Structure formats: structure tokens, C-alpha cells
Amino acid sequence: xxxxxxxxxxxxxxxxxxxxxxxxxxxxxxxxxxxxxxxxxxxxxxxxxxxxxxxxxxxxxxxxxxxxxxxxxxxxxxxxxxxxxxxxxxxxxxxxxxxxxxxxxxxxxxxxxxxxxxxxxxxxxxxxxxxxxxxxxxxxxxxxxxxxxxxxxxxxxxxxxxxxxxxxxxxxxxxxxxxxxxxxxxxxxxxxxxxxxxxxxxxxxxxxxxxxxxxxxxxxxxxxxxxxxxxxxxxxxxxxxxxxxxxxxxxxxxxxxxxxxxxxxxxxxxxxxxxxxxxxxxxxxxxxxxxxxxxxxxxxxxxxxxxxxxxxxxxxxxxxxx
Amino acid sequence: xxxxxxxxxxxxxxxxxxxxxxxxxxxxxxxxxxxxxxxxxxxxxxxxxxxxxxxxxxxxxxxxxxxxxxxxxxxxxxxxxxxxxxxxxxxxxxxxxxxxxxxxxxxxxxxxxxxxxxxxxxxxxxxxxxxxxxxxxxxxxxxxxxxxxxxxxxxxxxxxxxxxxxxxxxxxxxxxxxxxxxxxxxxxxxxxxxxxxxxxxxxxxxxxxxxxxxxxxxxxxxxxxxxxxxxxxxxxxxxxxxxxxxxxx
Numbered sequence: 406x407x408x409x410x411x412x413x414x415x416x417x418x419x420x421x422x423x424x425x426x427x428x429x430x431x432x433x434x435x436x437x438x439x440x441x442x443x444x445x446x447x448x449x450x451x452x453x454x455x456x457x458x459x460x461x462x463x464x465x466x467x468x469x470x471x472x473x474x475x476x477x478x479x480x481x482x483x484x485x486x487x488x489x490x491x492x493x494x495x496x497x498x499x500x501x502x503x504x505x506x507x508x509x510x511x512x513x514x515x516x517x518x519x520x521x522x523x524x525x526x527x528x529x530x531x532x533x534x535x536x537x538x539x540x541x542x543x544x545x546x547x548x549x550x551x552x553x554x555x556x557x558x559x560x561x562x563x564x565x566x567x568x569x570x571x572x573x574x575x576x577x578x579x580x581x582x583x584x585x586x587x588x589x590x591x592x593x594x595x596x597x598x599x600x601x602x603x604x605x606x607x608x609x610x611x612x613x614x615x616x617x618x619x620x621x622x623x624x625x626x627x628x629x630x631x632x633x634x635x636x637x638x639x640x641x642x643x644x645x646x647x648x649x650x651x652x653x654x655x656x657x658x659x660x661x662x663x664x665x666x667x668x669x670x671x672x673x674x675x676x677x678x679x680x681x682x683x684x685x686x687x688x689x690x691x692x693x694x695x696x697x698x699x700x701x702x703x704x705x706x707x708x709x710x711x712x713x714x715x716x717x718x719x720x721x722x723x724x725x726x727x
Numbered sequence: 728x729x730x731x732x733x734x735x736x737x738x739x740x741x742x743x744x745x746x747x748x749x750x751x752x753x754x755x756x757x758x759x760x761x762x763x764x765x766x767x768x769x770x771x772x773x774x775x776x777x778x779x780x781x782x783x784x785x786x787x788x789x790x791x792x793x794x795x796x797x798x799x800x801x802x803x804x805x806x807x808x809x810x811x812x813x814x815x816x817x818x819x820x821x822x823x824x825x826x827x828x829x830x831x832x833x834x835x836x837x838x839x840x841x842x843x844x845x846x847x848x849x850x851x852x853x854x855x856x857x858x859x860x861x862x863x864x865x866x867x868x869x870x871x872x873x874x875x876x877x878x879x880x881x882x883x884x885x886x887x888x889x890x891x892x893x894x895x896x897x898x899x900x901x902x903x904x905x906x907x908x909x910x911x912x913x914x915x916x917x918x919x920x921x922x923x924x925x926x927x928x929x930x931x932x933x934x935x936x937x938x939x940x941x942x943x944x945x946x947x948x949x950x951x952x953x954x955x956x957x958x959x960x961x962x963x964x965x966x967x968x969x970x971x972x973x974x975x976x
Contacts, residue, residue: 416887416888417888478865478893479856479859479865479866479868480859480860480863480864480865480866483860503887504869504884504885504886504887505886505887507852507868508856508866508868508869508886509856510856511821511852511853511854511855511856511857511860512856512857512859512860512866514822514853514857515822515825515856515857515860515861516860519941520820520822520940520941520942521821521822521853521941521942522942523821523850523851523852523853524850533945537850537950538848538849538850538947539738539744539753539847539848539850540740540847540850541950542743542744542949542950543744543746543753543947543948543949543950544947544948544949544950545944545946545947545948546944546945546946546947546948547942547943547944547945548942548943548944548945549941549942550939550940550941550942550943551941585863586896587864587865587895587896587899588865588866588867588893588894588895588896588899589893589894590891590893591881591891591892591893591894592891592892593888593889593890593891593892594889594890594891594892595888595889596888596889596890604887632976640905643906644905644906649889650871650885650890650904650906651885651886651887651888651889656847656850657765657844657845657847657904657905659887664975665969665973665975665976674741675740675741675743676740676847682953685975686969686973686975687953687956688965688969694958699958700955701953701955702956703956703957703973704956704957704958704959704965704968704969704973705956705957705958705959706958706959706960706961706962706965707958708962713962716962717962717965717966720962720963720965720966721966721976724966724970724976725976
């Protein structure tokens, strides 16, 4: 029993695809509890996106379109989401893990008096869930003891829901952010990239400290161009300012599961492996044959990246005929 | 400025963690413990703010007596005093942790509460946000920069898609990300000095905190292991395998 309210995430006026991973989670939970789910869409000028959410079997799509939602701020948004959950009669709130939802959902949980499970990997039953601890080296079963619950779902563990037809009713709700004047938005500096989103890309090329500097890191560009890949990095290259923080893969960065992951000149620290070990095919290129990354790689090549990567580009060009 | 800052003890972030055969926890034999890396960033930020603006930084943690070693590290980094609340790590969830910290905040009434954005053992990333909501304070999580001016903390945040800047009125809750700063190493004189700094021990009962959990961890298991692959000798062999075996190209 009970209704799960899935919070849709938008970015730059578009729906993030990760919204549909949380829909799959909500369906899995409903299957265990005999409940159902609804979708909540909050934002400024988002009403036009509601139509993209109606074909997934939600009992309703609630839209809170308010100019006050133009920029995200944790406190005001949490009050609004909790109010929407209340209006929707929801017993739980769920969303796919991102920096937006990780910031928002604990506040929502505190407001609802709900237990919260971070990075849900799977649904055991209506109250028990699996989640990773210790950088994914432990899988814990956790039990929610409260009548209400909040879930931050690991997107790589729940396939994006496919549209099943049907037409969920769209309902505009008068939920607005309650700004108490304690916080204000200043600015956002976007990392502009023509590459696919790291969290959604089918192919990811990741570089490590072995590439030395920005010029070294740039040897990944032709390979990523050729494979239409996203580029990612280890914490070390982000700390060194070689790559922007948005590209960090790992325990405290992004968790990815592409079809093909190519790790170049990175050793494979526990924290990095935590973020990419669910990839379908893993390739590692490193000149150190003892590098831990080889223990999770399907194909390991012991080689100097500065020689091997240009060669790899040439060989792939040959078979692709470009 | 008065700053409250967390100093959580965690298992060595680079240690290989193994689950006990009976699934009741992790093997702790031979494990070393360190300060949570994100708390180190928070402590560094707190201490350097006090150096700049005056005031005091108070390190707080929750745990049994053995966590005091790590709390002393926070004192050696420059916190003036420390508070430990006595309850074992496995008796906590994020919510209870937050409710205890809320009591400490209410007692100390700091201008700023700095926390690590997540502990690298539980990996929940909830406590700062929970504390902020329970206290109805503004939050700025995942901070990569903090400037205090005109009664506000102007915080740059590392988020998906780029870097955001927000301003939160003090008192506020800020959680530290790794790029916030480079934590200092305590000097030997400061380590010695830290031994004499005040360390107060409280209990949940004395704080009036109900220790019931909202989320209990009931079992631990090892994750499925990826089976090891092969080493290829040449780039040509790699491309051949990717094309014909993995069908990944």
C-alpha cells in the first residue's frame, strides 16, 4: 500500500533522463507493497514538460510551476516537496541520485519525519533495501522503521522506465517555494561541453594522473570524438585542476555504468572503482602491470598511454572506415 | 566567529574492507582509523576562518572513547576544544546523528556549522542537510569555496553541470567537498598542545535525545565480484577483442 512520489529532475529547461530510473524503482517498490506511484514536477516554466511524464503508469503527474522555483535552494524546495507529498497523500518520496537530489531529499525526509535510504541498489521488500557502504565494498541491507520513507536511488541499478502508454492525469498544484530570506542564489557557471552527459553516455573514456597535465589529458579527445564518448576523470585529475569537478567518477563523484568504459593512465583506487565497476565492458590501459584497475578490467593493456591511445584511435578508425 | 565542526572517525579510506562471514558487520581486526577526509576539509576551513576572523572552532563527534584519538587530531589542527557524545557507531543512523548534532548546536549556538559532505564508511550524505532542516537553517552543501562577508557565507558548490554560487545568512550549515582546501598536517608542538585542550563527554540521555533509529542496518554482505578479464598484448589485439568478442565497438 501507499503512494511513492517520484521527483522529476530538470536541467536547462529539459527533463533529465535519470527521472525514469526512479520511476523504475517506484514500480519495483509498488510491486512489493501493492501500492502505486505519482510523479512530481517542480520548477519554473516546466508545465510544458508534463506531457513527457504521462505515459509511464503514474496515477498522477503533479505540476508545481512557479517562478520562485527558477533556481534551486535547499530549504525552500524541501518545504515545497514535503507539501506536495502531503497533498499527493504520498507515503514515500523517491528520486534518482544526483547533486540536486542528494542536497534536497534529506531535508525532505527531516520535514516528513521519514527514514531515508541513500543510493538504493535494490528493493528487498516493502521496508528493506540494499545500499552500498564503504565505497561499494559492502552491500548493506537496511530496514526503514518509519511509516514514511525517502529514497535516493542509484540510477545505474534501475534501468530507465520505458513508456507503456496510458495517460496519467496532469494536475497543476499550488505549491510554491517558501523563501524565508535566509538564502539566495548568486550564479551558476556551467561546464560547457559538446560531449554526451557522463552519467548517461554509452561510452566513457576516463583519464588519470598518469596523463600528467591538461595537454596530456587532451590525448583522450580524439578517442572520445571517435567513440562519441563522454570524458571522465579520477579524483586526482580533478584535484589537480586538469579536469572540472563535474567529470569526477567515483565514490564521491558520479557513479556510471556505460556499455564501454576505457580507463587510461589511472591506477584504479578503491574510490574510483566504486564509480565504474558496473560498466558492461571495462578496458584498462596503464603502464604499471600491477595497477588495481586491471583486476576489474575485461581487457587490460600494459602500455604507455601516450603511445597506446593514438594507436587505438588509428586502429578504431581503420575498422570504422573513417 | 564561533564554528562547530564535525570530526568523524572512519576506517582508513584506502583499506580493503571485508565483511564478517556471518554478515553482522565488517572485519575490524588490523584496521586503522582516520579522520573522515571530508571532515578534514571542514576542520581546515573552520580553523582558517577562526585565524582570519577570530573566535573559536569546536570539534564534535559521536562515538565510544576510542574515537577521541581522532578528535585530538582535530584539536591538533587548531580547534580550541572538543565534544564527544558517547554512543557506538553501529547504534546510529543519519537521523539520530543529526538529532544529536542539533542538540550540540542548540547548546553552543555557533555562527556556522561545518560538516564533511559524507562519511566515507556509511556513504549516506545526509547529516548536514538533516541538521539544517531540523534547525530551519539555510544550507550550502558540497562546498568548494566559502567566503564570510556581511553576515553571510558565500559558498561555491560543486554540482552536476558546473559550479554554483549561493549565499546563506549566518547561522548556516555548510558541508565540505574535497576541493575546499588542503587540510594541514598537525605539527608536533600542536599535537602535544592538543593533549591538554578541553574535551567534554556527553551522553544522548544527558542531551535528551531518544536513540530510536529510523533506518537500521540489518545485514552486511560482500558485493558481487567482477570476474577478472585478460591482458592483451597489443592495441590491435585489444581492438579485435572489443569488436568481435565484447561487440563493444
